[in-house]
Amino acid sequence: MPLSEFLARRLLQLIPTLIFILIVVFVLVRLLPGDPTSAILGDRALDADVERINRQLGLDQPIIVQFWLFVKSVFSGDLGNSIVLKLPVTTLIAQRLPTTILLTVMAALIALIMAVPLAFVAALQREKLADASIRGAFQVGLSMPVFYLGLILLTVFGARLQWFPVGGYGDGFLDHLYHLFLPSLTLALSLSAILMRNLRAAIIGVLDAEYVSFAHAKGLAPRLILTRHVLRNALISTVTIFGLSIGTLLSGAVITETVFAIPGAGRLMVDSIYGRDYPVVQGMTLALAVLVSVTFLLTDILQAWLDPRVAR
Amino acid sequence: MTDTVLSVRNLTTSFRSAAGPLTAVNDVSFDVRQGEVMGLVGESGSGKSVTLRSIMRLLPRGAQIGGTVTWAGQDLLKLSDAGIRAVRGGQISMIFQEPMTALNPVLPIRIQITENLRAHTDLDANGRAARARELLDIVGIPDAARRLDEFPHQFSGGMRQRAMIAIALASNPRLLLADEPTTALDVTIQDQILNLILDLRDEFGMSVVFVTHDLGVVAATCDRMAVMYAGRIVETGTVADVFARPNHAYTRGLLGSVPQAGAERSMLLSIEGTPPGLAAIPPGCAFNPRCTFAGDTCRTTRPELTSLGPDRSVACHHNDAVVQAGSPVA
Numbered sequence: 085m086p087l088s089e090f091l092a093r094r095l096l097q098l099i100p101t102l103i104f105i106l107i108v109v110f111v112l113v114r115l116l117p118g119d120p121t122s123a124i125l126g127d128r129a130l131d132a133d134v135e136r137i138n139r140q141l142g143l144d145q146p147i148i149v150q151f152w153l154f155v156k157s158v159f160s161g162d163l164g165n166s167i168v169l170k171l172p173v174t175t176l177i178a179q180r181l182p183t184t185i186l187l188t189v190m191a192a193l194i195a196l197i198m199a200v201p202l203a204f205v206a207a208l209q210r211e212k213l214a215d216a217s218i219r220g221a222f223q224v225g226l227s228m229p230v231f232y233l234g235l236i237l238l239t240v241f242g243a244r245l246q247w248f249p250v251g252g253y254g255d256g257f258l259d260h261l262y263h264l265f266l267p268s269l270t271l272a273l274s275l276s277a278i279l280m281r282n283l284r285a286a287i288i289g290v291l292d293a294e295y296v297s298f299a300h301a302k303g304l305a306p307r308l309i310l311t312r313h314v315l316r317n318a319l320i321s322t323v324t325i326f327g328l329s330i331g332t333l334l335s336g337a338v339i340t341e342t343v344f345a346i347p348g349a350g351r352l353m354v355d356s357i358y359g360r361d362y363p364v365v366q367g368m369t370l371a372l373a374v375l376v377s378v379t380f381l382l383t384d385i386l387q388a389w390l391d392p393r394v395a396r
Numbered sequence: 397m398t399d400t401v402l403s404v405r406n407l408t409t410s411f412r413s414a415a416g417p418l419t420a421v422n423d424v425s426f427d428v429r430q431g432e433v434m435g436l437v438g439e440s441g442s443g444k445s446v447t448l449r450s451i452m453r454l455l456p457r458g459a460q461i462g463g464t465v466t467w468a469g470q471d472l473l474k475l476s477d478a479g480i481r482a483v484r485g486g487q488i489s490m491i492f493q494e495p496m497t498a499l500n501p502v503l504p505i506r507i508q509i510t511e512n513l514r515a516h517t518d519l520d521a522n523g524r525a526a527r528a529r530e531l532l533d534i535v536g537i538p539d540a541a542r543r544l545d546e547f548p549h550q551f552s553g554g555m556r557q558r559a560m561i562a563i564a565l566a567s568n569p570r571l572l573l574a575d576e577p578t579t580a581l582d583v584t585i586q587d588q589i590l591n592l593i594l595d596l597r598d599e600f601g602m603s604v605v606f607v608t609h610d611l612g613v614v615a616a617t618c619d620r621m622a623v624m625y626a627g628r629i630v631e632t633g634t635v636a637d638v639f640a641r642p643n644h645a646y647t648r649g650l651l652g653s654v655p656q657a658g659a660e661r662s663m664l665l666s667i668e669g670t671p672p673g674l675a676a677i678p679p680g681c682a683f684n685p686r687c688t689f690a691g692d693t694c695r696t697t698r699p700e701l702t703s704l705g706p707d708r709s710v711a712c713h714h715n716d717a718v719v720q721a722g723s724p725v726a
């Protein structure tokens with residue numbers, strides 16, 4: 085199967101996934117305690133007003149019709165208006181989601197930059213001091229809750245040393261990066277611990293593989309063997325873990341944005357749930373779910389590129 | 397002998413284990429001459445592969461290699477890392493036993509061939525591409541231009557074996573260490589590959605150490621042979637001599653289990669039992685529990701490898717009796 089066919093097939097698979105996401109989001113929002121009408125009108129609304137709003141929101145229709153209306157509006161780019169903020173949900177997503185994406189991408193990059201070289205050192209120094217120290221340090225990172233780690237980093241590098249801002253998002257791209265550094269580091273630590281452990285084990289497995297011995301038998305330089313023969317094979321399993329961790333990373337972003345007072349999607353989500361702002365909860369859930377599926381798609385493509393057995 | 401290219405002396409290799417070191421290759425010595433095919437035979441676990449890997453220093457960390465391996469006036473076991481790299485794949489190449497795992501699954505065959513050329517020749521990119529195509533032609537892989545861009549999983553077992561041979565031959569090595577290059581191939585392909593190796597020997601004067609446990613293949617391809625048992629060489633000689641007059645009971649047993657053209661396989665002579673594990677090698681002659689010639693000395697004293705003449709040696713207390721019993725294939 086050529087790579088293009090693999091891509092086409094993988095894209096087609098996205099359709100049932102999206103339908104499933106739509107159903108889940110639709111049902112989930114209706115399972116939340118309370119209902120949108122009383123959220124809009126308050127608890128002491130008149131029956132006539134309730135009926136009017138129900139009609140306006142289409143809540144008097146049969147559930148199937150409601151779902152159809154929901155799907156139709158989603159595809160016409162209308163996710164409704166925020167009850168609390170009185171803004172279109174799409175506008176809110178456009179404002180807040182990029183911040184969260186930037187935070188997640190930075191965290192993912194920091195995690196990779198920390199994990200890959202250290203995994204190599206640990207694997208090559210297997211069972212020696214360097215290996216034990218790296219694994220010990222990451223074990224500590226892995227066992228600390230995200231918010232606690234965030235608070236420590238904030239206290240030391242923000243409040244005490246004043247190297248980084250203690251919160252907020254700043255103005256302009258570079259300022260954003262500066263403001264997001266500590267939060268993404270916080271997010272990155274546990275992911276990098278997972279990646280490091282996985283990659284270290286994968287590298288050790290690959291180092292023992294016959295094809296690595298055969299590469300040595302060709303008289304290749306060790307650095308070439310590590311980059312061309314070892315890293316690529318070891319990354320295949322790690323990429324899967326990495327893709328699966330993006331979901332965790334996004335939920336970690338919710339906490340991190342709260343600790344560091346960053347106006348991202350996670351904060352908005354939490355605020356909206358407390359404020360019973362159903363359209364926002366629905367829209368944001370949808371956006372995040374689509375984001376995660378797209379990440380999985382990218383992971384699969386990366387995997388297919390690394391491992392010819394997947395696609396070809 | 398002036399035409400000796402490789403001289404292995406007292407090669408001893410052990411692996412670490414919880415119960416102490418396990419010696420897989422013990423005091424092994426042999427020479428390989430220019431343009432010669434030297435057969436290394438023995439049952440599974442007798443140390444054939446470890447011997448080849450020790451010569452190339454291709455063993456996992458923790459393996460201890462002792463003795464000397466003299467190649468072009470240098471001891472390969474003492475060479476610097478850069479020094480051994482220049483020898484590996486350039487002057488001495490190795491065909492691995494297992495073609496299914498020895499090729500990198502994520503790299504196209506082209507890269508796996510050209511990286512060898514890049515390391516050992518002055519060819520430019522075009523030259524390397526041309527040579528890669530030529531090599532696939534030489535080893536009999538049809539449609540070379542297309543095949544070069546394929547990955548190992550698109551090759552059958554026989555094709556992978558050929559690809560591995562192409563890689564090993566890429567930089568015209570002067571010595572080929574071939575570890576069972578034909579096992580798991582069907583008979584026609586096996587013949588083609590054996591003939592290919594012999595052609596290259598004739599054409600380029602390449603020397604070959606040919607590992608196998610198939611004595612029929614030894615008879616068809618090798619000039620001289622060494623028989624290994626439990627990590628030691630127990631008999632050496634020209635193939636004709638060893639087949640005509642085996643001096644070691646184990647060699648005689650091996651020959652007895654070779655199916656012969658036109659004759660019933662002689663079950664009487666096939667060897668009873670299995671070779672010992674590395675942790676439980678019996679005292680005296682390692683073969684004594686399975687040997688029909690064994691006497692008391694065999695159970696207490698290990699027979700030394702003793703020269704019987706030029707190119708001929710054996711390690712057996714009762715080799716006269718073994719010779720008397722005659723060769724099962726003579």
Ligand SMILES: Nc1ncnc2c1ncn2[C@@H]1O[C@H](COP(=O)(O)OP(=O)(O)OP(=O)(O)O)[C@@H](O)[C@H]1O
Pocket residue numbers: 411420438439440441442443444445446447456493609673674
């Ligand atoms: N890396 C290793 N660590 C520990 N023991 C090993 C290692 N490699 C080989 N051995 C042991 O050394 C002994 C000799 O193995 P070797 O692979 O040389 O046998 P062989 O003669 O090539 O057998 P076969 O015909 O099955 O290939 C075996 O007992 C094997 O288990």
Ligand code: SF4
Pocket residue numbers: 644645646681682683684685687688689690691694699711712713714715
């Ligand atoms: S030394 Fe003894 S036990 Fe060993 S092969 Fe010879 S006769 Fe048999």
Ligand SMILES: [Mg+2]
Pocket residue numbers: 444445446493575
């Ligand atoms: Mg072997």
